[in-house]
Amino acid sequence: MKLWRMLLLFLVVMFMGLSVARADAGRAEAEKFFINAVKAYHEAHYTDAVALNEAILAQGFSSPAVYYNLGNAAFKSRRIGKAILNYLRARSLAPRDSDIRANLSFARTMVENYAPVRSVSAFAPLERLFSGNELQWLALSLLALTGIFFLGSLYAGFPQKRVVQGTVLLVLVTGYFSAASFAHTLDQIGASVCVGKAEARFEPNAQATLYFNVPEGTEVRIHREKDGWAKIERSDGKSGWIMSVLAEKI
Template sequence: MKAFKEKSSIQQIITILILVSTASLYAQAPSQIFEMGNAHYAEGRYQEAIDTYRKILDSDLESAGLYYNLANAHYKLNNVAPSIYYYEKAKLLDPTDNEINNNAQFAQKMKIDGITPLPESIFKKWHSSILNFLTIDGWAYTTVFFVFLFVVLFVSYYFVSQSATKRILFLSFTVSLIIAGISLMFAYNAFAKAEKDNPAIVFAIESQVKSEPNLRSTDAFTLHEGTKVMILDTVKNWNQIRIADGKTGWIQAADVKKL
């Protein structure tokens, strides 16, 4: 019995060591897989890079860098819809990255559809540019930071006796409070916009947009791969969409991929 117990203890120790090692490998796996994908990309093996990057996505992990590299690999293979799709995904996570935005513009040139957006007022353009300057989380963190700064400055104001310093602190915590309020407003607007918008990319090489959600209805217009649309409604396997010039219609759900 003693020998059996000793063997059992050894087996338990080995099992624990294997589990710890496995957990460590899993913890390192995403970064290792990412580097492996980068190596494939550097060697010009773009499809292998795509397959490698997708392993990370399959584990429910994402990042702007991952989407950006995926988009670059698809761009090298002239995969119009996937490259535009993943650049858009990267922009959602990091809207201020210049490399992502520049490469996304190059990918847009591969599209067939030339759609002229509806004109916007100067105020709306200004508001959109500021709103898109940060992500929802970015605006939220900015709000928290300036609220914290306001509290620190406000408390410091009551512990300082010098009038000149008190004036500076008063001005500083007032400005901090104003910036916090503005940041909160943009955070709310960004969240409301994200809740309202439902963008998607056309993945079908060519898709006939219908006037009604059935194949027997008349054709409204034709879209090609890579075009960005807004999904307004869904009926069974059909999505009602709006494109940048304001036209609306119904497209088969299988022809688009939601962002």
């Protein structure tokens, strides 16, 4: 019985070793693509830079810098929709990066009929500071801190009033962070960018009545998808159907 366990352990270790080796090899290749993409951008071959950055993503690797550079190359290739999409992806990973925020802000001004929407969410300050993963970690850490404080205070025999005050305060802070994390997750669902100029129609077919135009780079939310069409909602609440390929999820 113990021998089988050892064999199983050996196989698991071997499999993990192979996986790690393959991942490292893939990462090295992705880094080469990145260097070539930077070089292509320097030489003003923006279309090549777009393709090389997309090759990194096709290999399953990503980083804020990859999305950011892809956004820049797309911007220089006059593909505003693709640029905004990738700046938003970069911002979701690195929300404190001022370069990403500056370029996103500038690219948005290039969108036809762009009207800036000021976030009224109570969690907007946190979302500007932390990524989704960071918010989850913070919520989890605060939850642990609350538990440790509460139970530790009880076991240590602190005055009950102090324990209640401290716990309530920590629970409120934890609740705020947890709600922000949850709101961020909900906010990501269906968030998309139009990567081409689209026409929103009342029904999901090309013969349906045209409702409104969706300029390239417009940030929309996808609610439904059907037969190659996506039901989108733009920031003013108007909804219509556009071809799915014209809206890419963030």
